[in-house]
Amino acid sequence: GAGVSQSPSNKVTEKGKDVELRCDPISGHTALYWYRQSLGQGLEFLIYFQGNSAPDKSGLPSDRFSAERTGGSVSTLTIQRTQQEDSAVYLCASSTLGGGAETQYFGPGTRLLVL
Amino acid sequence: QKEVEQDPGPLSVPEGAIVSLNCTYSNSAFQYFMWYRQYSRKGPELLMYTYSSGNKEDGRFTAQVDKSSKYISLFIRDSQPSDSATYLCAMGDAGNNRKLIWGLGTSLAVNP
Numbered sequence: 476g477a478g479v480s481q482s483p484s485n486k487v488t489e490k491g492k493d494v495e496l497r498c499d500p501i502s503g504h505t506a507l508y509w510y511r512q513s514l515g516q517g518l519e520f521l522i523y524f525q526g527n528s529a530p531d532k533s534g535l536p537s538d539r540f541s542a543e544r545t546g547g548s549v550s551t552l553t554i555q556r557t558q559q560e561d562s563a564v565y566l567c568a569s570s571t572l573g574g575g576a577e578t579q580y581f582g583p584g585t586r587l588l589v590l
Numbered sequence: 591q592k593e594v595e596q597d598p599g600p601l602s603v604p605e606g607a608i609v610s611l612n613c614t615y616s617n618s619a620f621q622y623f624m625w626y627r628q629y630s631r632k633g634p635e636l637l638m639y640t641y642s643s644g645n646k647e648d649g650r651f652t653a654q655v656d657k658s659s660k661y662i663s664l665f666i667r668d669s670q671p672s673d674s675a676t677y678l679c680a681m682g683d684a685g686n687n688r689k690l691i692w693g694l695g696t697s698l699a700v701n702p
Contacts, residue, residue, distance in 0.1 A: 515694070516694070517693060517695060518634070518678065518680075520690070520692075531689070566633055578639070580635075581635065584632075
């Protein structure tokens with residue numbers, strides 16, 4: 476079946492512009508995660524959605540970052556007024572029940588470059 | 591000190607070698623431990639999952655957890671060029687919304 480998909484695969488933007496990154500999780504997966512992966516920094520947790528519960532936003536690095544998940548499926552991560560330090564690979568993952576004990580299935584990521 | 595420490599490498603071995611990858615951690619509440627493999631320009635994929643202490647074997651891969659030492663290992667026997675990837679350890683506990691804490695990843699190259 477279809478895995479997690481993300482779009483765009485690459486994004487180049489100018490400093491100060493807003494960007495939107497999209498994630499389509501595996502159908503039926505109730506949990507969705509966003510991570511950021513930078514060279515030498517590993518995977519950095521950003522936000523977690525589980526069903527209809529309030530999202531865990533504790534990993535968002537600043538108020539320029541926000542995310543929503545519509546209808547319990549597709550999610551969009553928005554970065555406002557992008558900065559050069561936002562350049563990274565943004566990964567989305569989904570799982571069936573939510574929580575680290577379940578296998579997280581990752582998308583291929585969106586490579587963001589802020590000039 | 592980071593909650594999870596992992597040597598980023600890079601590690602380069604000849605084909606057929608035994609590879610040992612390791613992570614140490616500081617949070618004694620961690621109960622489940624995972625190894626993910628990430629190929630270049632791909633997302634990570636789960637390779638091994640272990641709950642609590644002990645060993646788990648799957649083909650050429652063996653995962654070990656030593657909770658007393660707060661140390662986990664992944665062994666790869668008869669390594670193949672297709673094993674060339676970055677290996678990330680991840681761990682978590684039942685609390686804290688069950689978020690995973692990730693190592694930096696170790697880059698492995700298996701040379702034919």
